[in-house]
Amino acid sequence: DSGVTQTPKHLITATGQRVTLRCSPRSGDLSVYWYQQSLDQGLQFLIQYYNGEERAKGNILERFSAQQFPDLHSELNLSSLELGDSALYFCASSLTSGGAYGYTFGSGTRLTVV
Amino acid sequence: AQSVTQPDIHITVSEGASLELRCNYSYGATPYLFWYVQSPGQGLQLLLKYFSGDTLVQGIKGFEAEFKRSQSSFNLRKPSVHWSDAAEYFCATLDSNYQLIWGAGTKLIIKP
Numbered sequence: 001d002s003g004v005t006q007t008p009k010h011l012i013t014a015t016g017q018r019v020t021l022r023c024s025p026r027s028g029d030l031s032v033y034w035y036q037q038s039l040d041q042g043l044q045f046l047i048q049y050y051n052g053e054e055r056a057k058g059n060i061l062e063r064f065s066a067q068q069f070p071d072l073h074s075e076l077n078l079s080s081l082e083l084g085d086s087a088l089y090f091c092a093s094s095l096t097s098g099g100a101y102g103y104t105f106g107s108g109t110r111l112t113v114v
Numbered sequence: 115a116q117s118v119t120q121p122d123i124h125i126t127v128s129e130g131a132s133l134e135l136r137c138n139y140s141y142g143a144t145p146y147l148f149w150y151v152q153s154p155g156q157g158l159q160l161l162l163k164y165f166s167g168d169t170l171v172q173g174i175k176g177f178e179a180e181f182k183r184s185q186s187s188f189n190l191r192k193p194s195v196h197w198s199d200a201a202e203y204f205c206a207t208l209d210s211n212y213q214l215i216w217g218a219g220t221k222l223i224i225k226p
């Protein structure tokens with residue numbers, strides 16, 4: 001157990017739907033990062049929050065959004081889902097706003113869009 | 115811009131044999147360098163990291179990596195692999211904003 005909790009572990013939904021993925025960071029970590037991993041795109045950084053504020057943005061689609069709450073857990077919202085959004089979505093956390101000490105990853109949410 | 119190259123997409127090694135996974139980085143100053151491992155169906159786990167100091171870094175699970183500035187490399191090694199080492203290995207560095215830049219990964223296959 002890495003200390004980063006992601007729910008749900010698996011999600012199957014239809015095209016056009018909206019889903020929310022949840023992440024609880026390791027205790028004491030202030031940063032949360034969201035990644036998408038697919039066979040054809042590899043590991044893609046989506047977005048980072050640090051202590052409730054957006055810190056960095058990567059290749060995140062406009063249909064996707066995220067937030068970090070006062071208790072530091074984070075949610076990734078994916079809307080108007082397309083088949084190509086099927087992927088593993090990882091959350092990672094770190095103590096600081098940067099990755100100098102390394103990230104701790106959750107075990108991911110596997111999203112299947114049918 | 116900083117980048118990380120892992121030239122080998124797949125590596126096949128016999129169980130008990132030695133392993134070396136290659137990683138090259140591009141960055142002018144002394145880089146922050148990392149190796150992560152991803153077992154099938156799992157998240158990524160930090161194996162080891164290098165910031166400064168001794169260029170030979172010891173990590174978890176019997177892995178080590180050596181930073182070679184002259185070759186811009188940070189290769190991961192293990193003297194004797196076990197079937198449980200079969201996984202995908204990612205090299206990474208930090209960019210100027212302290213965000214991780216990832217290599218494409220190397221999938222390690224272990225032959226019995």
